[in-house]
Amino acid sequence: MERKILWLISFVLICILWIKVEHSTPNQSSDTQVNTTTTPAVKLQEKPTQAKTSVVEKDSDTDDNDASEEEKSYFKSHPVSGQAPNFASIANIKERKKAFFNFLKPYVDEKNQLILQDRKRLKTFLNNKRKLTANDVQWISALRKSLKLEEKESYAKADINTLLNRLDIIPVSLVLAQAANESAWGTSRFATMGNNYFGQWCFRKGCGLVPESRDDDADHEVRKFHDARESVFAYIDNLNRNAAYKSLRATRKTLRDNQESISGLALAEGLLSYSQRGEDYVDEIKGLIEYNKLWRFNHPINQVTP
Numbered sequence: 001m002e003r004k005i006l007w008l009i010s011f012v013l014i015c016i017l018w019i020k021v022e023h024s025t026p027n028q029s030s031d032t033q034v035n036t037t038t039t040p041a042v043k044l045q046e047k048p049t050q051a052k053t054s055v056v057e058k059d060s061d062t063d064d065n066d067a068s069e070e071e072k073s074y075f076k077s078h079p080v081s082g083q084a085p086n087f088a089s090i091a092n093i094k095e096r097k098k099a100f101f102n103f104l105k106p107y108v109d110e111k112n113q114l115i116l117q118d119r120k121r122l123k124t125f126l127n128n129k130r131k132l133t134a135n136d137v138q139w140i141s142a143l144r145k146s147l148k149l150e151e152k153e154s155y156a157k158a159d160i161n162t163l164l165n166r167l168d169i170i171p172v173s174l175v176l177a178q179a180a181n182e183s184a185w186g187t188s189r190f191a192t193m194g195n196n197y198f199g200q201w202c203f204r205k206g207c208g209l210v211p212e213s214r215d216d217d218a219d220h221e222v223r224k225f226h227d228a229r230e231s232v233f234a235y236i237d238n239l240n241r242n243a244a245y246k247s248l249r250a251t252r253k254t255l256r257d258n259q260e261s262i263s264g265l266a267l268a269e270g271l272l273s274y275s276q277r278g279e280d281y282v283d284e285i286k287g288l289i290e291y292n293k294l295w296r297f298n299h300p301i302n303q304v305t306p
Helices: 002-045 047-051 069-077 093-127 134-146 157-166 172-183 189-194 228-241 243-257 264-274 279-291
Strands: 221-223
Touching: 069 134, 069 228, 093 134, 093 157, 093 172, 093 228, 134 157, 157 243, 172 228, 172 264, 172 279, 189 221, 228 243, 243 264, 264 279
Parallel strands: none
Antiparallel strands: none
16 A cells, blocks of 8 residues: 555656646746847847947946037038938949948048048147137037037137047048948948947937847946937047047147158057957957058048148
8 A cells, every 4th residue: 555655656756747847847948048149149240249348438327429519510411311321232342342332432532521620620720829819719618528628718729729630530541441341331220220330339228229149247337329420520520539549639639740741540549449350340440440540531631730
């Protein structure tokens, strides 16, 4: 009798264990399948997110890549017509690259020309012996604020020179190389859905697109722009004002002082803080410039000293 009872108990336990194993196995295989099929897609789609460490400095009140009031006014008075090409639909790689360069280059030239206009005005202050007017001081203060420099009630020549060293062009070759790298030639989710070609971050909830690979304790988003031009302008502003790119600006100043061309290859050395990959990232950007001969897009303005 006791043997029968023990046998029945054993049989029931075996059945219970078998049912548990049967129900748990599909879930385990399902999780494995999701991980192996979705992860590669995310990496292809959001390649730029792995590189960012200091593209944008976090600020308590505003994002470091916010446009200045002057730029916002400029965007309103000079609207962009047309939309970005569907780069992913261009099967021929050579044609895709050509379309990508032709699309972004005009915005780089536009921003650089605006910078040169401001530099020309600043230089007149240095060469003019008259006292700055209230409007001059207000304009200089707005420029200094946008470039994260201290605002003052009056400005000496040294203050204007400091501003000139921070406010300068970024060569087209460097902009195109980073845009190609960060946006996967205009095909990344951040480029197609947010017009963000450089992976710029923002820190206000809802200010952009949440990276699918973002850590649980992170609060950054990848900023959304109205158009590609705004992304280009914000990127150049970022290199000109962010403390992480001080060495880039120092190299540019040296080239200016020596009346040498401001090249993307030279300035690329100052991008160590743009990516956690450091030197490997810099080498990759320089490789893009050299392989695609991007120096051919540099404007003659790089050769002069405005």
